[in-house]
Amino acid sequence: MCRWAAYHGTPIFLEDVISRPGHSLIAQSAHAEECKTATNGDGFGVAWYDARPEPGLYRDVYPAWSDPNLRAVAHHVRSGLFLSHVRASTGSCISRNNCHPFAARRWCFMHNGQVGGFEAFRKQADMAIADEFYTYRKGSTDSEVLFLLALSEGLEHDPHGALARAIARLEGLSRAHGTTPHMRLSAAFSDGQTLYAARYSSDHIAPSVYYRYSHARQGWAVVSEPLETDEGDWTELRPGRMLTIGAEGAAERDFAPADLGRAA
Template sequence: MCRWAAYTGAEVFLEDIISTPAHSLIAQSQKAVKCKTATNGDGFGIAWYGRRQEPGLYRDVYPAWSDCNLRALVHQVQSRLFLAHVRASTGSATSRNNCHPFTAGKWSFMHNGQVGGFEKFRRHADMCIPDELYEHRKGATDSEVLFLLALREGLDADPKGALERAVARMEALSRARGCTPHMRLSVAMSDGKTLFAARYSSDSIAPSVYYRWSESMKGWAVVSEPLEDTGEAWNELKPGEFLTLTPKGAETQPFLPVTE
């Protein structure tokens, strides 16, 4: 299982989430505690928003803990909204194109979990991606397909509904052609203005997600694992919930993919 962290709020240095906290994302790449595998060394990535509508993107195949360029970048770059991910592959190759986050236009997307038996129906999943979006299919992961299907389903107009429909389609493919667990998912995604997250599973094991307001940073963090214990309580996103984070606050709604 992968680990990820995202932030929205006042402009901060990326290191305030990625490398500085006691249990930062880089620390989690070696010593994760809320998943089966403690090591997440199959690459990393960051998508951050600045003055342009489209996010910047930096990804590589090195373990996050061993890349000095990553530490130098997060020490200097500031952003009001960013997504960061350390990868533990569930089967696809370790390559830059398979590292999260994925981007298309103004949208960025990252995922932790799996779609059971994806390698058995990858061609069928790819065929669900419309021609106008297929140019964004760079890698071989189930996560990238899920992102492109959500775009197909209308992320701009209905982020929650679009993701629900995309997850339902992928889960249905897994039930028809794959194997269990059909869907385990924690997702963070953004259009550059709002940060969204979701937690869901077709069984009883949903990847962990936590969020909180940081008074020191004046912003929201949403993470796979708490970054540190500073006395500020972390809220756990419950399985089957969708989270919307804006400067006005946090809103949770039921997240209910409907499969046939």
């Protein structure tokens, strides 16, 4: 399982999430506490928004804890909305194209979890991606397919429904051709204006998600694990919920792909 962290608010340096906190994302890459594997060393990535509508993107295959370039970028780059990720592969190869976040047009997306038995139906999943978005298919992960399926389902106009329909399609393929667990997901994504996060699982085990507003930073952090062990005011995003953070603050709503999706 992977670990990720996102931020939306007054611009801060990326290092305020990625490297400076006691349980920063880099610390979690070596010593995660709320997932099956404590080590997430199969690459990393960060996507950030600034003066352009499309996100900047920096990804590599090295472990986050051993890459000095990541620390240098995080020390100098400031952003009011960014997504960062450290990867533990669930089967696909270690390559830059398989590192999260993924980006297409003004959107970026990152995921922690799995689609059970994905390799058995990867061709069918790829074929479900709309032609206009298939050009962005660069890697081999189920996470990238999920992102491009959500775009195909109308992410730009209906983020909640589009992700729900994309999950339902992949979960349906897993139930027909794959293995359990059919779907485990925590995901964060953005269009540069609004930050979204979702938590869902087809069984009783959903990857962890927490969020918190910092008055000192005047911004929201959404994370796989709290960034400081002594901060007790993190809110857990429960399974079957989606979080939306925009200019007016944060709001939760129910998230039930089975209710919104269609059979694969």
